[in-house]
Amino acid sequence: MSLAESVTDRLHRTGTANALELRGVSKMFGALAALSDITLTVRPGERRAVLGSNGAGKTTLFNCVTGDFPATTGTISFFGEDVTAFPAHERIRRGLRRTYQISLLFEGLSVLDNIYLACCGVSRSRFSFLRPRRDDALMASAERLLAVVHLEEARDTLVSALSYGQQRQLEIAMALAGAPRFILFDEPAAGLSPTERRDLIEILQGLPGHMGFIIIEHDMDVALRVSESVTMMHNGRIFKEGKPAEIEDDPEVQALYLGDGHG
């Protein structure tokens, strides 16, 4: 196959391929199967919620997709490209992003510097020995992200001095750095006040249409308002997939997810 052919081929595939395609993905921790035989496809721009009780394997799923921990078996494709063997940073550079359930931020740095660092990571400047100048393009995009998550006033605050809710917003800003094509949100609403939840929903709904995401969320209210499809997980397996309304009304799901009181 010539180079020209392979490039056209790849463009073609990228154009039509699913944003995310998992085939038979399993993750073993010793003898424990945290994920077994997950097969999942998400279209570009699709917004999907992943529901499930604690220990259902939702975060493990994210870790396998981003490469934080490699999958034990199965293949993962990102916009038509097989990324199964890629280390995490290579997947991120291809446009995949994630947030963490427990904020992983650089506490000794200011809010702006945290976002700036995220912008550097997905640019060629990551090895730069030159300090950013006043008209630095990455710094400018960091400032823009600051506005997206409403953290302008906290621009120069050290992260350790931020409120919990602000830290969650910063997590989201860092996931939006560069040109994300697909984002994994790991319980972004956990621990937020009702007002902060409203802001979060607004931010998620305001993302550009081509930017798909998967959101892990315990709060059905948040999950169902920002997503158009739902995947229900249980014991490391996919239990049910469908439209939010179908899932909400499904008696099996209600028995499992909402507990005996609703069952």
Added chain:
Amino acid sequence: MAVSDPTRSFERSSDRVETGIRAPMQIWVLGLILLTMPAFASDFVIFQIMGWTFILGMIALSLTFLAGYGGMVSLVQMSVAAMAGYMVAIFGDSAIDTISQGWPWYVAIPLALIVAMIFGTLSGWLAVRTEGIYTIMITLALASAFFYFTRQNYVIFNGFTGFNGVLPPALFGVDWRGPQAFYYLTLFWAVVCYLAVLYVSRAPFGLALQGVRDNARRMAALGFNVTAHRVAAYTVAALIAGIGGILLTWQSAQISPGTAGIGPVIDILVIAVIGGMRHPIGPFIGAFIYVLLKTFALDALVAVGLSGERFQLLIGLGFLLIVFFSPDGILGLWQKLRESGQRDPLRDGGEGPR
């Protein structure tokens, strides 16, 4: 996993120069003293004490860069420095003319630095796969391998005796080994290395290195190649150590396996820890104390009627005392004193950044 431990956050090693060392006045005074020192200090002080301080400070600075900013304690830095010294002797001029190539300085010096950087990079490439105490062990193993190899290899490294008569080039007609010229030469390079580390610490590379130290997994999830970043830090550190190593070789006009024996290798760690790793000035403070102890401990011991050979005991005791009272070295002590002097009783408790 959270990056919450305040002692391991960016703050300790970032821009202390704007916030920590209060008045620029102090910097001007220090600068003035350093610049005019040859006018009032003896040749012994400027060549032996200050010249040696600047050189050891640079080599220890390369460790501070790796350990303070990157969280990687490397014991191979003295070997990297010695490698640069050896290469200058081999590519340039020395009294061992059967081995020395006698190439001009503008070929020999860059080549020596490049070889040192390759050596440092390879060491880093081996070491970054390990963490904590294992990094120390593997770099110590590399350092002792270098020591024994240079001692036994006569074809390239001239074995036990090494090289003597390694002199700096008489550039601009100056004898750069003359006390004054050598003082300014070492001062210049020490300041260059110091400012370079300070500058890079706030550039993307330096910020990312500190990010890797605090949370490597998070950095990978931001698109950073953690391994490559760590290895690159070793390359940068090797350049700093290499400059120090060449100057060290010129100062004593010789290089031999003992230059990077296990003792000197550990001494570099001691210097960096005594000074404090939270700011690039630390290794120079540590080097100054080390050189003073090394030079005067003997006389001090004899003066109080003890045997002079015990001078290492004083160094060890000094090290113990400093580490006992302040794990952050002299810089940490300085910080504590300032804080206790400045504490505002109305706004007590918060250890704010400013």
